[in-house]
Amino acid sequence: xxxxxxxxxxxxxxxxxxxxxxxxxxxxxxxxxxxxxxxxxxxxxxxxxxxxxxxxxxxxxxxxxxxxxxxxxxxxxxxxxxxxxxxxxxxxxxxxxxxxxxxxxxxxxxxxxxxxxxxxxxxxxxxxxxxxxxxxxxxxxxxxxxxxxxxxxxxxxxxxxxxxxxxxxxxxxxxxxxxxxxxxxxxxxxxxxxxxxxxxxxxxxxxxxxxxxxxxxxxxxxxxxxxxxxxxxxxxxxxxxxxxxxxxxxxxxxxxxxxxxxxxxxxxxxxxxxxxxxxxxxxxxxxxxxxxxxxxxxxxxxxxxxxxxxxxxxxxxxxxxxxxxxxxxxxxxxxxxxxxxxxxxxxxxxxxxxxxxxxxxxxxxxxxxxxxxxxxxxxxxxxxxxxxxxxxxxxxxxxxxxxxxxxxxxxxxxxx
Amino acid sequence: xxxxxxxxxxxxxxxxxxxxxxxxxxxxxxxxxxxxxxxxxxxxxxxxxxxxxxxxxxxxxxxxxxxxxxxxxxxxxxxxxxxxxxxxxxxxxxxxxxxxxxxxxxxxxxxxxxxxxxxxxxxxxxxxxxxxxxxxxxxxxxxxxxxxxxxxxxxxx
Amino acid sequence: xxxxxxxxxxxxxxxxxxxxxxxxxxxxxxxxxxxxxxxxxxxxxxxxxxxxxxxxxxxxxxxxxxxxxxxxxxxxxxxxxxxxxxxxxxxxxxxxxxxxxxxxxxxxxxxxxxxxxxxxxxxxxxxxxxxxxxxxxxxxxxxxxxxxxxxxxxxxxxxxxxxxxxxxxxxxxxxxxxxxxxxxxxxxxxxxxxxxxxxxxxxxxxxxxxxxxxxxxxxxxxxxxxxxxxxxxxxxxxxxx
Numbered sequence: 024x025x026x027x028x029x030x031x032x033x034x035x036x037x038x039x040x041x042x043x044x045x046x047x048x049x050x051x052x053x054x055x056x057x058x059x060x061x062x063x064x065x066x067x068x069x070x071x072x073x074x075x076x077x078x079x080x081x082x083x084x085x086x087x088x089x090x091x092x093x094x095x096x097x098x099x100x101x102x103x104x105x106x107x108x109x110x111x112x113x114x115x116x117x118x119x120x121x122x123x124x125x126x127x128x129x130x131x132x133x134x135x136x137x138x139x140x141x142x143x144x145x146x147x148x149x150x151x152x153x154x155x156x157x158x159x160x161x162x163x164x165x166x167x168x169x170x171x172x173x174x175x176x177x178x179x180x181x182x183x184x185x186x187x188x189x190x191x192x193x194x195x196x197x198x199x200x201x202x203x204x205x206x207x208x209x210x211x212x213x214x215x216x217x218x219x220x221x222x223x224x225x226x227x228x229x230x231x232x233x234x235x236x237x238x239x240x241x242x243x244x245x246x247x248x249x250x251x252x253x254x255x256x257x258x259x260x261x262x263x264x265x266x267x268x269x270x271x272x273x274x275x276x277x278x279x280x281x282x283x284x285x286x287x288x289x290x291x292x293x294x295x296x297x298x299x300x301x302x303x304x305x306x307x308x309x310x311x312x313x314x315x316x317x318x319x320x321x322x323x324x325x326x327x328x329x330x331x332x333x334x335x336x337x338x339x340x341x342x343x344x345x346x347x348x349x350x351x352x353x354x355x356x357x358x359x360x361x362x363x364x365x366x367x368x369x370x371x372x373x374x375x376x377x378x379x380x381x382x383x384x385x386x387x388x389x390x391x392x393x394x395x396x397x398x399x400x401x402x403x404x405x406x407x408x409x410x411x412x413x414x415x416x417x418x419x420x421x422x423x424x425x426x427x428x429x430x431x432x433x434x435x436x437x438x439x
Numbered sequence: 440x441x442x443x444x445x446x447x448x449x450x451x452x453x454x455x456x457x458x459x460x461x462x463x464x465x466x467x468x469x470x471x472x473x474x475x476x477x478x479x480x481x482x483x484x485x486x487x488x489x490x491x492x493x494x495x496x497x498x499x500x501x502x503x504x505x506x507x508x509x510x511x512x513x514x515x516x517x518x519x520x521x522x523x524x525x526x527x528x529x530x531x532x533x534x535x536x537x538x539x540x541x542x543x544x545x546x547x548x549x550x551x552x553x554x555x556x557x558x559x560x561x562x563x564x565x566x567x568x569x570x571x572x573x574x575x576x577x578x579x580x581x582x583x584x585x586x587x588x589x590x591x592x593x594x595x596x
Numbered sequence: 597x598x599x600x601x602x603x604x605x606x607x608x609x610x611x612x613x614x615x616x617x618x619x620x621x622x623x624x625x626x627x628x629x630x631x632x633x634x635x636x637x638x639x640x641x642x643x644x645x646x647x648x649x650x651x652x653x654x655x656x657x658x659x660x661x662x663x664x665x666x667x668x669x670x671x672x673x674x675x676x677x678x679x680x681x682x683x684x685x686x687x688x689x690x691x692x693x694x695x696x697x698x699x700x701x702x703x704x705x706x707x708x709x710x711x712x713x714x715x716x717x718x719x720x721x722x723x724x725x726x727x728x729x730x731x732x733x734x735x736x737x738x739x740x741x742x743x744x745x746x747x748x749x750x751x752x753x754x755x756x757x758x759x760x761x762x763x764x765x766x767x768x769x770x771x772x773x774x775x776x777x778x779x780x781x782x783x784x785x786x787x788x789x790x791x792x793x794x795x796x797x798x799x800x801x802x803x804x805x806x807x808x809x810x811x812x813x814x815x816x817x818x819x820x821x822x823x824x825x826x827x828x829x830x831x832x833x834x835x836x837x
Binding site: 123 | 672674689721725742746759
Binding site: 468488493494519520546557 | 617627628629630631632633634635638639642643661678679680681682683697700701702703704705715716719720725726727728729730731736738739740741770773774775777778780781783786787789790791831
């Protein structure tokens with residue numbers, strides 16, 4: 024029994040060894056790295072370009088990018104047949120392979136984001152550390168808190184004006200350097216697919232660019248969505264804290280939120296237009312040039328996957344949110360479903376590329392159907408099934424909550 | 440210059456990875472004959488593949504002990520078929536296995552003897568039957584002798 | 597250091613004609629001679645320890661039937677491990693297609709195996725150096741190093757690679773390297789009763805296979821992918837996928 028037989032159904036003439044080898048985890052991986060890249064670009068819009076309304080959301084986006092980054096290698100570990108050998112990618116990298124870039128790029132990018140976070144929160148770390156240092160009877164939790172915060176200060180305890188100015192400069196440099204690295208992080212994921220000449224659907228030089236653009240769309244959308252949710256929570260909590268201060272705080276929160284949201288949506292629309300243009304360009308080119316593979320691709324795109332591509336990805340995932348966001352008088356109530364649809368659209372794009380590319384045989388005369396394992400009957404059907412996908416989807420939020428304990432984004436003002 | 444502290448941490452991590460690498464990778468891993476693109480591998484793997492167990496020995500090996508059978512077959516119409524195709528791989532026979540399990544199933548013979556007239560293919564030149572219409576379900580060896588495949592031994596069973 | 601070497605490898609790939617080894621394996625498939633018995637597939641599976649009833653194989657045989665109306669039917673029932681014992685075409689999903697004899701204009705069998713390409717795209721994409729091309733031109737997989745990412749399987753234009761059901765690493769035909777390195781023939785070549793499969797050394801001027809490749813009308817499969825395959829076919833008709 025071949026493992027991939029569990030979720031592959033072949034039709035007509037397919038080579039014996041062809042199965043859907045790259046399943047849901049390989050869909051999740053570019054989705055996660057896309058969110059990472061997108062969140063970082065959003066953060067850099069403030070830290071590098073100084074777009075004022077984005078100040079609040081920028082710091083939050085950076086922390087969330089880091090949480091997502093920690094989760095990003097997980098889909099790969101769940102997919103690999105030998106995850107215990109995963110470090111070989113770093114030990115004996117074969118750089119002619121796009122996947123080998125993973126080790127280096129991830130490490131460099133993680134360094135940049137971690138460093139930028141450090142500079143952003145150094146003042147807070149020092150303040151907490153010094154406050155707890157003086158305390159004589161520390162509880163267990165406080166001992167841990169003291170230990171973690173002190174280690175993370177890396178001994179740089181000077182929080183004078185001049186010192187903080189250096190921090191701000193470092194943040195700007197890192198935000199600048201980080202943008203091309205973030206683009207490379209997700210661009211290489213697109214290159215992984217775009218460079219496979221054996222796959223008629225994947226093979227296009229546009230693939231890395233399409234991936235980067237839709238990555239930014241997804242990252243911006245997710246950060247804005249979570250930001251809105253947090254702001255709404257704050258608004259909900261504010262009246263309970265103090266009745267008099269409530270109305271002022273409420274107005275303040277509302278104001279900041281609307282400003283940030285409107286600016287972010289502007290950039291989101293821009294990247295959405297870019298992203299959809301590239302995808303439509305690819306489709307138009309293929310149908311116009313009509314090379315040998317076009318017959319089978321047409322059957323897949325306009326037949327088998329019509330609902331997945333045109334209804335779910337283009338209509339629900341692009342057109343609907345586009346209309347929702349562009350109609351005048353944008354409210355939070357309208358923005359939230361629009362953002363959810365955007366995220367859904369980007370996820371479907373990843374699905375349609377990864378699974379779609381394996382929906383047809385190399386013979387160009389056969390098809391393969393992917394049936395996502397819903398109920399896990401074994402470790403494999405959990406890892407490469409709905410369970411594994413949900414685990415990956417939920418983990419960044421849990422990690423974000425943990426990281427927020429050390430790098431609080433919701434209350435403290437940072438160095439920016 | 441406290442701004443460089445994160446950089447030191449990163450460099451330290453990189454150093455740890457490089458040190459771990461030198462312990463973990465075998466010495467013979469590197470760029471070999473075909474260059475980096477096609478020849479980046481662990482040299483000792485070649486020897487490992489060369490030592491992979493051979494299962495099929497070939498009819499010369501069978502003929503060492505089973506000379507009689509081999510000679511009989513050499514003048515028969517099945518002379519081009521390897522002994523092991525029907526009798527299975529010799530492995531370390533006669534040490535292990537002591538006897539080879541012969542596939543007597545009907546399906547073995549039908550591989551060639553299902554009549555398929557395919558223009559341009561040599562398959563058309565092989566005499567055959569329509570499996571559903573010729574003694575359906577019976578072993579071919581009941582009437583035919585594979586080592587002397589000229590006429591059925593028993594007709595009208 | 598590695599990066600420079602890597603870049604050099606991409607922009608100036610080694611000139612394959614200038615190989616110093618006196619040995620370069622090539623394979624010859626004669627689709628006129630193949631009778632579709634499937635003994636090659638059986639021998640390959642047993643020789644190379646691929647579980648017999650698993651629906652993957654290092655080699656297989658395809659059948660093509662072309663009708664008078666110009667329709668092409670193709671199948672490879674269970675990789676032809678049990679041969680072709682019925683005239684019905686097997687398009688999968690438990691259905692079968694009956695083609696009346698008088699409508700068949702031409703029909704033939706095409707054995708397929710790893711092309712051991714001179715410029716293997718599968719080797720190019722391996723992130724860890726688990727698959728490689730050795731000095732004789734055979735592409736091998738290091739079972740102890742493969743991490744199981746599956747990139748090589750996606751990169752092969754011929755669909756030759758698969759995950760080994762037991763070892764859970766990438767696997768593919770390697771011309772039975774353990775046999776040819778000691779002068780034996782690959783299991784499939786030995787098992788073939790008609791001589792439809794042959795192996796030779798293209799560098800040897802007296803090698804019969806080399807001679808056929810140099811003097812007869814032969815073709816390779818899917819040359820447009822630029823992988824420079826080393827399996828040559830006699831009678832590779834345009835219907836062949």
